[in-house]
Amino acid sequence: MNIVAREMQPGELAKVIETRNTHFPPIVEEDWYRETTMTAAVAFLDQQIVGAIPLAIRRFQVAPGQLITAAFENAVLVIDGMRGKGIGTKMINAARHFLADRCDVLMVYRGHERSKGYNFYEKTGHFDLHYITEYILHQPMDWGDLASVNMTRDASTFLALEPQVMSTFQSTFGRFGGFPVRQPGYWEKMVTGHIYAVHPTEFTYLWCQEAGRMTGYCICGRRTEHPNNPDYRPLQILELATLNNDYAAGLALLKAASTLAARQGCKLTMQGNNHPLEPLFRALGAQPVDREHMSMIMGQLLNPEEFGTVLQGRPLLENIEIKVWTPRRDFVLKPAQNIAATSITLGMKEDTLACLLLHRLDFKAAIEDERITISEANDTIVGEIAEAFARHDWVYHALDYI
Numbered sequence: 499m500n501i502v503a504r505e506m507q508p509g510e511l512a513k514v515i516e517t518r519n520t521h522f523p524p525i526v527e528e529d530w531y532r533e534t535t536m537t538a539a540v541a542f543l544d545q546q547i548v549g550a551i552p553l554a555i556r557r558f559q560v561a562p563g564q565l566i567t568a569a570f571e572n573a574v575l576v577i578d579g580m581r582g583k584g585i586g587t588k589m590i591n592a593a594r595h596f597l598a599d600r601c602d603v604l605m606v607y608r609g610h611e612r613s614k615g616y617n618f619y620e621k622t623g624h625f626d627l628h629y630i631t632e633y634i635l636h637q638p639m640d641w642g643d644l645a646s647v648n649m650t651r652d653a654s655t656f657l658a659l660e661p662q663v664m665s666t667f668q669s670t671f672g673r674f675g676g677f678p679v680r681q682p683g684y685w686e687k688m689v690t691g692h693i694y695a696v697h698p699t700e701f702t703y704l705w706c707q708e709a710g711r712m713t714g715y716c717i718c719g720r721r722t723e724h725p726n727n728p729d730y731r732p733l734q735i736l737e738l739a740t741l742n743n744d745y746a747a748g749l750a751l752l753k754a755a756s757t758l759a760a761r762q763g764c765k766l767t768m769q770g771n772n773h774p775l776e777p778l779f780r781a782l783g784a785q786p787v788d789r790e791h792m793s794m795i796m797g798q799l800l801n802p803e804e805f806g807t808v809l810q811g812r813p814l815l816e817n818i819e820i821k822v823w824t825p826r827r828d829f830v831l832k833p834a835q836n837i838a839a840t841s842i843t844l845g846m847k848e849d850t851l852a853c854l855l856l857h858r859l860d861f862k863a864a865i866e867d868e869r870i871t872i873s874e875a876n877d878t879i880v881g882e883i884a885e886a887f888a889r890h891d892w893v894y895h896a897l898d899y900i
Contacts, residue, residue: 556570706751745775
């Protein structure tokens with residue numbers, strides 16, 4: 499069976515969408531283009547499409563000031579009768595090849611670690627990078643009318659405040675990683691994105707102001723229907739931020755969201771470990787789901803060599819060559835400035851490498867735990883590498899989902 503996997507060509511989009519729509523809620527070409535940069539890995543058998551993996555290419559913050567380009571996989575499809583033949587793996591391998599000069603990482607939002615879908619990504623080289631806990635307020639309280647909170651369902655009214663929204667978001671999350679970069683137009687693109695064409699959603703926008711200045715905002719969404727469970731349509735907090743971690747504003751917004759959910763007769767949910775305002779949501783009675791129902795961000799490196807740029811310009815490493823060894827590859831992470839340099843090798847598993855380069859690993863602790871071995875090193879070298887790839891908390895925002 500001659501299965502060929504490669505990147506989708508422009509003239510093939512209509513056929514890719516037609517095939518996709520046989521297995522997922524339908525979209526049209528206009529929906530596809532709502533994501534700024536989209537492509538797809540496509541599998542063919544005798545000129546017939548038998549599989550596709552749409553890929554959304556986004557700039558992604560892994561740490562403050564550290565941005566990468568990530569290709570997010572979504573709506574993975576192999577047609578009926580062709581599963582179990584390695585087609586999905588062929589498409590992932592093809593994506594690794596054709597994205598190599600455009601992206602640093604393949605990523606996916608995933609859940610249910612015991613599912614076939616999760617096992618597929620694990621088998622094709624993806625690793626867990628961040629676990630996402632969902633918090634559920636099962637019995638939201640009606641707190642009455644909160645005078646300090648503005649509310650609208652008109653997106654244009656809220657989006658007119660975008661400069662303040664941007665400042666508020668950066669104030670809360672600038673020190674974190676784990677999300678696509680916020681820039682002008684991002685919020686409009688997301689609330690009109692193709693995920694909400696697939697899952698029609700009613701949005702409610704809440705915000706607080708003090709002396710004409712935004713002190714916090716909350717974007718809520720509730721699906722108008724649920725394809726898998728019609729009885730479960732919670733009000734979901736898609737993004738929540740306050741200026742300088744203003745707890746008073748955060749609590750007012752959460753109470754307003756609770757009131758909205760109570761009046762709609764539904765549960766209220768929020769996702770995201772490490773969210774600075776999550777303790778306030780728990781104080782209102784929200785409970786975390788168990789591990790079985792947690793989601794995660796998974797990923798795999800495409801160009802690990804490129805991450806070595808963060809080691810440049812460090813005088814203490816000027817004459818140090820840093821190599822990396824994993825069971826899968828050998829490469830130079832940082833070349834030396836002269837031929838008389840000292841060479842050291844960092845040895846580790848591929849998942850440890852991914853976590854290190856994406857700022858999800860404590861380098862010194864990994865050496866102590868023998869997850870990383872290091873040759874010819876001293877405390878100075880270890881300290882410099884640890885600082886360059888310092889671990890940072892990640893925070894997930896449901897608004898970013900694709």
